[in-house]
Amino acid sequence: MLTVPPEFVRAHTRPVRPALVPEVELLVAADVVALWEAMETELGRTSTDPPFWAAAWPGGQALARYVLDHPELVAGRRVLDLGAGSGLVSVAAIRAGAAAVLASDVDPFALTAVAVNAELNGTAGITPVGDVLGDGPPDVGLVLAGDVCYDREMTDRVLPFLAAARAGGAVVLIGDPGRIYLPEDRLIALAVYDVPDTEPSPTQPTSVRRTTVWRLP
Numbered sequence: 181m182l183t184v185p186p187e188f189v190r191a192h193t194r195p196v197r198p199a200l201v202p203e204v205e206l207l208v209a210a211d212v213v214a215l216w217e218a219m220e221t222e223l224g225r226t227s228t229d230p231p232f233w234a235a236a237w238p239g240g241q242a243l244a245r246y247v248l249d250h251p252e253l254v255a256g257r258r259v260l261d262l263g264a265g266s267g268l269v270s271v272a273a274i275r276a277g278a279a280a281v282l283a284s285d286v287d288p289f290a291l292t293a294v295a296v297n298a299e300l301n302g303t304a305g306i307t308p309v310g311d312v313l314g315d316g317p318p319d320v321g322l323v324l325a326g327d328v329c330y331d332r333e334m335t336d337r338v339l340p341f342l343a344a345a346r347a348g349g350a351v352v353l354i355g356d357p358g359r360i361y362l363p364e365d366r367l368i369a370l371a372v373y374d375v376p377d378t379e380p381s382p383t384q385p386t387s388v389r390r391t392t393v394w395r396l397p
């Protein structure tokens with residue numbers, strides 16, 4: 181997998197504190213379209229994934245809020261942050277006392293963003309790793325999956341993996357803003373948050389996404 185230099189992430193982003201998780205500082209896209217074009221140039225090809233990693237998604241914000249407010253769930257545990265993106269949830273897990281975090285993402289830009297955001301927040305113990313869905317779940321006590329059910333293909337891969345992690349004894353939490361692919365009737369709701377836009381518009385009212393933290397039974 182391509183290794184993206186940290187300078188690339190820093191050059192195309194600016195720091196924000198997500199509204200629901202002001203304890204964490206994150207580098208987000210300064211200009212999404214310009215960033216996406218720069219990613220294609222960096223990779224030397226077109227049709228890369230959008231810069232999912234350069235935003236704080238509502239599911240990730242809700243999960244991060246939940247673990248910061250419930251450190252007893254996290255303290256001393258090894259954690260998998262599945263679909264880590266920016267690393268927001270990983271940083272929150274370390275802040276809540278996790279022993280170590282594996283931050284898994286398929287996007288090489290995300291893996292670098294995780295490391296850069298971990299450093300920005302002074303959090304040690306986060307290890308960026310690639311795709312783990314093809315393997316059995318790693319040896320962790322807690323799996324955190326923020327906004328991973330954004331399309332059917334991803335959901336079809338993620339749900340069996342999460343079920344296997346749960347069957348292996350891990351606590352599994354999902355942060356999700358009501359996406360249609362998530363089978364909510366098979367999950368337990370732990371908390372609901374109204375997550376404001378990370379980037380409020382100066383001319384439009386701030387929109388919020390009602391977002392739930394779910395636990396696999």
Ligand SMILES: C[S@@+](CC[C@H](N)C(=O)[O-])C[C@H]1O[C@@H](n2cnc3c(N)ncnc32)[C@H](O)[C@@H]1O
Pocket residue numbers: 229232233235236237238239240241262263264265266267268269284285286287290310311312313325326327328330334
């Ligand atoms: C909507 S973003 C959510 C990012 C972050 N969890 C948050 O809430 O801000 C979904 C992330 O899942 C990642 N992803 C897609 N397929 C994946 C896979 N097989 N394993 C791990 N991550 C994956 C994408 O690259 C993207 O960064």
